[in-house]
Amino acid sequence: MGQFLLICACGGVGAVARFVLNTSIQRSWRKLFPLSTFIINVLASLLAGVAAAAYTYQTVNYYTYLLFVTGFLGGFSTFSTAVNEMVSLAKSKKLVMAAFYFLVTLVIPFGMVIVGWWIGSMGR
Amino acid sequence: MHTYDDGDPRGQSLTAHTEPDHEPAANADSDNPLTRDFEQELLRPHPTGAAAARKPPSVPLAPLKRVQARFNPLADVMVYLVVFIGGCFGTALRYGLWLWLPYRGTTNHLLMAFPPATFIANMIATFVFALLSSYMTQAIWIRKRARQLISRGVGMGMCGGFSTLSAMMIEDITAMHNGGYWGFFLYTMVTFIVGIAVAWFGSWLGLQLTKKRSAKQAVAEALRMQTRAKPAIGVRVPTDPEVAGAHTTDSNDELQSASLAALAATTHTGDPDPDTDEIPVVADPMTGEVK
Numbered sequence: 321m322g323q324f325l326l327i328c329a330c331g332g333v334g335a336v337a338r339f340v341l342n343t344s345i346q347r348s349w350r351k352l353f354p355l356s357t358f359i360i361n362v363l364a365s366l367l368a369g370v371a372a373a374a375y376t377y378q379t380v381n382y383y384t385y386l387l388f389v390t391g392f393l394g395g396f397s398t399f400s401t402a403v404n405e406m407v408s409l410a411k412s413k414k415l416v417m418a419a420f421y422f423l424v425t426l427v428i429p430f431g432m433v434i435v436g437w438w439i440g441s442m443g444r
Numbered sequence: 445m446h447t448y449d450d451g452d453p454r455g456q457s458l459t460a461h462t463e464p465d466h467e468p469a470a471n472a473d474s475d476n477p478l479t480r481d482f483e484q485e486l487l488r489p490h491p492t493g494a495a496a497a498r499k500p501p502s503v504p505l506a507p508l509k510r511v512q513a514r515f516n517p518l519a520d521v522m523v524y525l526v527v528f529i530g531g532c533f534g535t536a537l538r539y540g541l542w543l544w545l546p547y548r549g550t551t552n553h554l555l556m557a558f559p560p561a562t563f564i565a566n567m568i569a570t571f572v573f574a575l576l577s578s579y580m581t582q583a584i585w586i587r588k589r590a591r592q593l594i595s596r597g598v599g600m601g602m603c604g605g606f607s608t609l610s611a612m613m614i615e616d617i618t619a620m621h622n623g624g625y626w627g628f629f630l631y632t633m634v635t636f637i638v639g640i641a642v643a644w645f646g647s648w649l650g651l652q653l654t655k656k657r658s659a660k661q662a663v664a665e666a667l668r669m670q671t672r673a674k675p676a677i678g679v680r681v682p683t684d685p686e687v688a689g690a691h692t693t694d695s696n697d698e699l700q701s702a703s704l705a706a707l708a709a710t711t712h713t714g715d716p717d718p719d720t721d722e723i724p725v726v727a728d729p730m731t732g733e734v735k
Contacts, residue, residue, distance in 0.1 A: 339524070365613050368613060394610065394611060398607055403640055407640055407647060430613055
């Protein structure tokens with residue numbers, strides 16, 4: 321039970337971190353492209369790749385992995401905001417931008433997981 | 445009735461005010477130059493002075509204002525609290541769902557990449573987020589602060605904590621590592637396409653839920669504009685001769701009905717234009733009295 325609550329608290333910390341980063345980026349970014357969500361997802365994917373590699377090579381134990389990936393990174397990264405930004409871009413007739421955002425959100429976080437995996441398994 | 449279909453609309457709307465022979469634009473449609481004028485004035489900001497420059501000068505916040513929530517969203521303790529609680533709750537839901545529906549490893553390469561918990565969590569969170577954000581943009585009857593806290597706490601905190609992209613990407617790479625290339629591709633595509641459909645449906649539903657009430661509010665606002673406070677007895681209200689002309693009462697009525705029509709046109713409620721002749725006998729929604 322304590323483990324469960326700690327994972328939840330990590331998720332809360334992740335959500336707060338996202339709020340801070342999101343607000344700071346949106347303050348200076350005035351363009352159409354939703355940069356803040358994109359940066360957040362890219363960062364979360366990179367860290368998730370590192371964590372997955374670390375867990376696979378038994379550098380960290382399962383509980384730490386859960387705390388970090390399921391807790392913090394789960395609260396930090398967001399799928400719902402990204403999809404809703406795509407939909408609102410498409411609804412305001414910015415179809416090219418919506419398609420570009422869709423493609424970029426699909427490809428770059430995936431690439432970042434691979435890069436993170438490579439970073440995490442470097443010493444092997 | 446005279447039709448205004450040629451020339452400069454701005455000049456013609458002026459003639460519509462001053463010339464006594466023309467009919468008032470009571471049932472104004474979008475072709476009416478008067479409506480267009482009002483719409484232009486209402487929708488387009490006209491900055492003057494330094495604000496009209498291409499890059500208006502920005503004044504940095506005073507140090508004492510920088511730590512106040514009114515001026516700085518990063519100094520808002522309440523939002524931090526709400527986002528933290530929402531994030532905890534969303535993570536609890538996602539982790540609980542994951543414990544309840546654990547991923548069973550299969551050797552089937554197509555189904556290998558389908559962890560049910562992450563998919564269900566992402567879809568529910570996307571739907572709730574779309575519904576909430578479209579509802580909150582329309583629900584002007586809720587106080588602004590309450591709307592902000594709800595959309596931060598439930599939208600950003602809970603839905604953001606419930607949905608996750610990083611776990612999805614890890615599952616993708618795990619499936620790819622185990623050779624499930626098609627499964628990985630199918631899972632990612634299905635997640636995004638179903639997610640977009642769900643988000644579209646959610647935002648549509650949010651607009652439908654608020655449509656009736658926001659239309660009612662727009663009509664009430666228009667009524668309040670029409671039955672604006674009358675001057676006290678004995679107070680003489682000067683009338684602008686350029687606008688009102690010789691026939692004061694008539695032109696004022698024209699102007700009011702035209703502004704009402706313009707307001708109805710700009711609010712875009714989708715309702716037909718109100719019959720302005722009948723509005724004065726409708727009860728005032730605020731006080732209930734019939735004027």
